Amino acid sequence: MKKTLAAVAVLGAFAGSALAADVQLYGIVDLGLNYSHVDMDSNTVKDIDSFTMDSGTASGSRFGFKGTEDLGNGLTVGFILENGFDADTGNDGTMFNRESSLFLEGGFGKVAFGRIGALNNGQSSWALVGRLSPFGTSFGDYTAQASNIFSLAGQFDNMIAYQTPDFAGFKVYAQYSMGNTNGHDDAVENEASADRYYAIGLTYDNGPVSAYFAVDSLNYASNDGTKFWGYEQDDSLTVTLGGSWDFEVAKVYLGAQYFDTVMPSTLGGIAGNVGSPYKDQYGTDLLKDASITGFGVGLGVDAPVAGGKIMAAAGYVDAEQSDVNEDMGNKYDFSRWVVSVGYDYPFSKRTDVYAVASYMCDDIEGKSENLKDMEWNPSAYSVIVGLRHKF
Numbered sequence: 001m002k003k004t005l006a007a008v009a010v011l012g013a014f015a016g017s018a019l020a021a022d023v024q025l026y027g028i029v030d031l032g033l034n035y036s037h038v039d040m041d042s043n044t045v046k047d048i049d050s051f052t053m054d055s056g057t058a059s060g061s062r063f064g065f066k067g068t069e070d071l072g073n074g075l076t077v078g079f080i081l082e083n084g085f086d087a088d089t090g091n092d093g094t095m096f097n098r099e100s101s102l103f104l105e106g107g108f109g110k111v112a113f114g115r116i117g118a119l120n121n122g123q124s125s126w127a128l129v130g131r132l133s134p135f136g137t138s139f140g141d142y143t144a145q146a147s148n149i150f151s152l153a154g155q156f157d158n159m160i161a162y163q164t165p166d167f168a169g170f171k172v173y174a175q176y177s178m179g180n181t182n183g184h185d186d187a188v189e190n191e192a193s194a195d196r197y198y199a200i201g202l203t204y205d206n207g208p209v210s211a212y213f214a215v216d217s218l219n220y221a222s223n224d225g226t227k228f229w230g231y232e233q234d235d236s237l238t239v240t241l242g243g244s245w246d247f248e249v250a251k252v253y254l255g256a257q258y259f260d261t262v263m264p265s266t267l268g269g270i271a272g273n274v275g276s277p278y279k280d281q282y283g284t285d286l287l288k289d290a291s292i293t294g295f296g297v298g299l300g301v302d303a304p305v306a307g308g309k310i311m312a313a314a315g316y317v318d319a320e321q322s323d324v325n326e327d328m329g330n331k332y333d334f335s336r337w338v339v340s341v342g343y344d345y346p347f348s349k350r351t352d353v354y355a356v357a358s359y360m361c362d363d364i365e366g367k368s369e370n371l372k373d374m375e376w377n378p379s380a381y382s383v384i385v386g387l388r389h390k391f
Contacts, residue, residue: 032386294319
């Protein structure tokens with residue numbers, strides 16, 4: 001349950017101004033037990049078995065403050081300060097890392113500024129791509145959720161975001177980030193030395209139908225006109241389309257994405273999280289450090305069963321190493337299959353328990369002379385059970 005001003009007043013920073021606005025405290029605490037096994041399909045690298053307590057398995061653990069003030073004449077100003085943290089350790093990293101934004105809303109729509117998540121992202125109030133899967137963008141590294149089938153963006157500093165009013169169920173979105181400067185010692189905001197981000201999107205929500213379309217691009221940081229080991233590389237591009245249809249007895253999800261010149265880590269899974277035992281002649285991990293181009297498709301369903309909700313989904317990814325690496329004599333094909341089933345049961349409106357089982361298989365095969373002996377088929381399965389509480 002959202003708390004009122006009295007709950008927030010414990011923070012002195014808000015004490016002087018809270019009377020002028022409607023301020024709320026909210027959050028999620030999510031903890032799960034996760035067993036996973038990764039068959040590395042290698043004589044030189046051991047298989048990976050793990051049994052861990054993980055935070056934010058179904059929903060990222062977080063707390064936040066949000067508020068609005070009516071300015072009159074149909075205008076409202078508001079803010080969102082949302083901090084993600086690891087519930088199993090208490091670590092929180094950068095304060096308000098999920099979102100730190102100020103917005104103005106009226107008849108023209110909504111415009112926001114600050115640190116904001118991309119449309120193709122699972123975090124922040126602007127995240128939309130999770131509607132393409134019954135598992136959203138969560139439930140583990142080897143699950144048939146959107147972030148393991150599609151290339152997703154993250155949070156961006158210095159973001160300007162715009163959302164139109166609702167037109168017969170349609171909304172249009174636009175985003176531009178002046179750049180993330182962290183991680184680049186010489187990065188300058190809104191210059192080529194910073195990673196800048198662009199996105200435009202469209203949603204349609206009417207009755208049982210929910211649809212989503214987005215195009216986005218990351219303008220990779222470049223100071224001297226060269227990128228990635230001295231070779232010119234295009235900026236990334238993704239085109240994402242899909243949605244869901246609620247038939248009442250079941251809700252069906254379908255999504256597809258074309259991606260160009262993206263990093264494998266943006267697709268998660270085995271290749272994105274673990275990397276490979278294969279290196280090129282420069283010692284580069286090909287599955288973590290070399291961009292890929294291809295497509296992903298996902299199909300899922302959820303349905304009410306025994307007071308809860310059963311979920312199932314499958315996804316397929318097909319890609320190859322981007323052209324930039326041909327100059328280095330490298331080229332490989334990459335594909336992935338992933339399937340998941342799960343069940344979520346609510347104890348109340350704020351508390352639920354969940355369980356998910358998944359299987360993933362990646363297939364990587366070298367195409368070039370340098371990689372002609374590369375053939376790798378790692379696989380993974382995982383079982384997760386957890387408890388989530390919202391306040």
